[in-house]
Amino acid sequence: MRYSQAFIPTVKEAPKDATMPSHVLMLRAGYARMVGAGIYELLPLGVRVLHKIERIIREEMDAAGAQELLMPTFLPAEYFKESGRWDVYGPTLLRIEDRKGGEYHLAPTHEEIVTDLVRREVRSYRQLPLNLYQIQLKYRDEPRPRAGLLRCREFIMKDAYSFDVSEDAAQQSYADMRDTYHRIFQRLGLEYRVVEADSGAIGGKQSAEFQVLAQTGEDRIVACDRCDYAANVEVAEAGRAETHESGAAEPAALEKVATPDTRSIDEVVAFFGGKAVAADTLKSLLYIAGDQLVLAVVRGDHEINEIKLARHLGVGEVLLATDGAVREATGTEIGFVGPVGFEGRIIADPDAIAVANAIAGASETPYHYRNVNYGRDFEAEVASIRQAASGDRCPACEGRLQLYRGIEGGHIFVLGTHYSEKMSATFLDEEGKSHPFVMGCYGIGVSRLIAAVIEQHHDEQGIRWPLPVAPYEVIVTPIGKEEAPLAKATEIYGALRAHGVEALLDDRNERPGVKFKDADLLGIPIRLTVGSRGLERGTLELKKRTEAASTDIPVDDAVAATMAALRELRG
């Protein structure tokens, strides 16, 4: 492509609404533009990257025996009504009425539609296993779209659905997809972790997330520094309880201390000066779970995991009690609530009850107790209700857990017969008996991955594409107003293209600085600079986007040297 004819609208200043690196850079470098909140158009460069990613996904999915199809995104309501999701999905489902008043919606995912297709067309165990996938637009009216392409209301997703004769066979399909996903994420040049996850609303028994590591990610995950244990903090088992030694391990006498203006753990710790740290305190929070009020207690430096708490209580969700509710239930202000003397259900984390001579709220404003000890001063149901934290012991080995932030790039599930049973999707086995298909589903946020790659591969100057997903592999940059550089650059550009290299020729009538800045911004992995100065010596410069220095190479070796550099970048 000749840059002078390319539609690559770069800008110096990013719109103020963009905050994350990937968002800023996609806008500045002319890869994408916003149309509405969570709605983007991909410009030519963006589409080239998209196609690169899609191609890798298709190659690996096809190699795994999956078959591509294309399902509609505009759907009659009947399928979601059949599975029950028409009601369950809530406002996230974009509903549409046609001219006759018929109910429709835009597809947020396609379990029902494939299941319907398969139940109509597949009758026999001999047609199984079957894995069908598509790369398609998806629509979810997200409560809060954000961060550019990372969280959109319209996005591109690869979704695959497997159909098997048995649970065992489905486990095999799941394992195969897991392997396939590893290959895909590796080829994309991403640093990622596979983590245990909450199956969420899709309804499944087993699932794993492919989390792309990035400081800007929305998800928090923990991973062991020794073994391959990794999990979303939502579900991560916290490390085993460790008794926190705070001086005297012998229980001392309970003591009530006036502690005005100490609402937070930090303030309590500050009040007790050098004598206490957050791990010496107990954090007590009042939750509303269904129709009951429960007190959740964790160690002061730990965070409550509401998902775990809800699970322990056997309710869908728990709500933090309001100030008023706390006052009414305990007769005290928030900040002074504690387990001692609390009349009601108390759930305490193992690490909380292990604290000797703890500081905890006295359920009286403004007092705290000192030397609170579990068993003597309060009783509780003991359950792991805290979030895993950095430094926790790994639940699987002797290692320690590290905290990361991640972008959920993929999610694979064993669905079981959830949908096939609801939708009466069955096949006949060898004996002519009818069984529901055992299903799995496997998603990859394709458009999200464009942004995820940028989050991992950029610097102050711009994007630094890994070669496999770069929109162009090489940019040839003639410098100066003389004829020679442009002529030679054009010649090399032609030769590279003849060798199958995806090249961009910056034939614009721009000053060198502009061309260099744009080349860095766009993130093309290799730049060939052709200037009259070098030509006089018979050389040009080859520079990798990831390296600061360039290399002089003989003009006649330009193509060979470039091919070699590309091979090197491919690994």
Place this chain on the structure above:
RNA sequence: CGGGGCGUAGCGCAGUUUGGUAGCGCGCACGGUUCGGGACCGUGAGGUCGGAGGUUCAAAUCCUCUCGCCCCGACCA
């Protein structure tokens, strides 16, 4: 949905407190000088001040309503 912030030229912003001629930088067009890390000079085009209603002789500015966008929290590829 709760909390916070922002809507003025394509982009970034000032002007709003204290009503009175709509401004700056970048970008864009034209002319000239430049040409190895976002050049310089000159000329010029470009704005329903998010929208509606109100107050006023007069509204970007004050009042009411409304729409949109961003950020932080509960959901998800």
